Amino acid sequence: MKKLINTPGTLLTDALTGFAAAHPALDVDVRRRIVTRAPTPGRVSLVSGGGSGHEPLHAGFVGPGMLHAACPGEVFTSPVPGQIHAATTAVSGGAGVLHVVKNYTGDVLNFALAAELADDDGIEIATVIVDDDVAVEDSTHTAGRRGTGATVLVEKIAGAAAENGEKLAVVAEIATEVNARSRSYGVALRAGTVPAVGTPGFTLAEDEMEWGIGIHGEPGRRRGPIAPARDIAAGALDAIAADMPLEGEVLVLVxxxxxxxxxxxxVMFAEVTAWLEARGVRVARSLVGDYVTSLDMTGCSITVMRLTGTLRDLWDAPVETPALRWGR
Amino acid sequence: MMDAARTRAWLTAAARLINANSGHLTALDTAIGDGDHGLNLRRGFEAVTAEATGDTPGAVLKAAGNALIDATGGASGPLYGTFFRRAAKALGDAPEVDDAVFAQALAAGLAGVQTLGGAAEGDKTMVDALAPAVTAFAAGGDAAAAAANGRDATESMTARKGRASYLGERSIGHIDPGAASAALLFQALCSVTTD
Structure with a gap:
């Protein structure tokens, strides 16, 4: 294992220390592991969090137009209720707080306990569970679909709605709608390595790839020979379109x-666009880059969201965070 | 009979067993999960050892539950934390309780775990070890053996809850790490109640 770290045990603290120094506009409490910005009184605030190792998610999305707070856990381990509650309390502006939670058992349970603590303190909480990954099949017999790329879209669009002064119920409804209109599928060419473990989550031969991966080093649905980008895009989009018919205008995240x-x-974005436009689907908005990562995994995920005029306007609204900024 | 000292002895013994078996629990979790169960529980039970004190069995268990929820992370922190907190609530502030009352408290803890996590027996989770152990304890039987049998039975099951469920049938052939840690808890309990 070769990493730019001091020791695995100090990785999260060291990374937060650097994040704080690089982004002085944000409040970073390295000891309590929360990243916050000041709430606007009378407005809804957004809090998200989850295991570390997915940077820039979530701390990189704290800023005007998006999140008010992020609570990073250990690598691939959910944050704890007291930590989430500290973040919730710090950014409560009196109009309620939306918790944006990826659908993993640990995240869901810890955020649920944190919501009870907030309720005890008189802070109104709404929760949106993001579960966009179509690679998880038989979802009634599993913990349900995983939350992946659509998390960025939920946080951006719901954040814009909160910035506009919408009430908690409306912000939560918009967040739910974004999740419902989004689907994702991921592939890996090489697994990532958790620093405290020291070896990759799974091993692929030089000519193999993994289809239907998650973002925690868990193996995917199946293994196959490495394919051209065109075939990988088609495989991912076939899985997405089989689950949600694609039509009209879409936002694509590669x-x-x-x-x-x-x-x-x-290259992948070109193939995704060609596949969609050949089927009469117009790519109206796009995002290409590292947004929901899995440490040093090689591969990508494709997220497609069916747009409405309202969602497109909220996507276009100004945002100013470490990882996403435009329009200000 | 359980009093505060014996309750604390249970938790201390559990922490020792979790610590000694941390690598094994993590290895089980690497096969079908994300490979952090042993690391997380060891951190959680170190907090239990430091913080689970009190004058009654209920107070000790409540402090243990809070410590687990605050320190563990993942799904196991809230689940084991809820197990101890619900058991504590059932015990109230009695300075000592007989085994029948303690058995009812364990059953309340199990019910709390099932409500929070939504798992039934057969889903390949900690419930597969906890449920038979709680039943055996109530009947005056060998709860540690019942938990171990429940743990071993998870090997042939298909996971329907937690991160192993993403693997579907690829989870068959592996013991559930949560059932393995639950068996350690009852091994610890029997080590302080049978002497």
């Missing part, structure tokens, strides 16, 4: 998993 050259992500 997301790098942390160890993929941006050049290759643009």
């Amino acid at each position: 997301n790098g998993m942390g160890g993929t050259p941006l050049m290759e992500l643009y």
Whole structure:
């Protein structure tokens, strides 16, 4: 294992220390592991969090137009209720707080306990569970679909709605709608390595790839020979379109998993666009880059969201965070 | 009979067993999960050892539950934390309780775990070890053996809850790490109640 770290045990603290120094506009409490910005009184605030190792998710999305707070856990381990509650309390502006939670058992349970603590303190909480990954089949017999790329879209669009002064119920409804209109599918060429473990989550031969991966180093649905970008895009989009008919205008996120050259992500984006436009689907908005990563995994995920005029306007609204900024 | 000292002895013994078996629990979790169960529980039970004190069995268990929820992370922190907190609530502030009352408290803890996590027996989770152990304890039987049998039975099951469920049938042939840690808890309990 070769990493730019001091020790695995100090990784999260060291990374937060650097994040704080690089982004002085944000409040970073390294000891309590929360990243916050000041709430606007009378407005809804957004809090998200989850295991570390998916940077820039979630701390990189704290800022005007998006999240008010992020609570990073240990690598691939959910944050704890007291930590989430501290973040919720710090950013409560009196109009309620939306918790954006990826659908993993640990995240869901810890955020549920944190919501009870907030309720005890008189802070109104709404929760949106993001579960966009179509690679998880038989979802009634599993913990349900995983939350992946659509998390960025939920946080951006719901954040814009909160910035507009919408009430908690409306912000939560918009967040739910974004999740319902989004689907994702991921592939890996090489697994990432958790620093405390020291070896990759799974091993692929030089000519193999993994289809239907998650973002925690868990194996995917199946293994196959490495394929051209065109076939990988088609395989992912076939799985997405089989689950949600694609039509009209869409937003496409081609997301790098942390160890993929941006050049290759643009190759994938070209193939995704060609596939969609050949079927009469117009790519109206796009995002290409590393947004929901899995440490140093090589590969990508493709997220497609069916747009409405309202969702497109909220996507276009100004945002100013470490990882996403435009329009200000 | 359980009093505060014996309750604390249970938790201390559990922490020792979790620590000694941390690598094994993590190895089980690497096969079908995300490979952090042993690391997380060891951190959680270190907090239990430091913080689970009190004058009654209920107070000790409540402090243990809070420590687990605050320190563990993942799904196991809230689930084991809820197990101890619900058991504590059932015990109230009695300074000592007989085994029948303690058995009812364990059953309340199990019910709390099932409500929070939504797992039934057969889903390949900690419930597969906890449920038979709680039943055996109530009947005056060997709860540690019942938990171990429940743990071993998870090997042939298909996971329907937690991160192993993403693997579907690829989870067959592996013991559930949560059932393995639950068996350690009852091994610890029997080590302080049978002497």
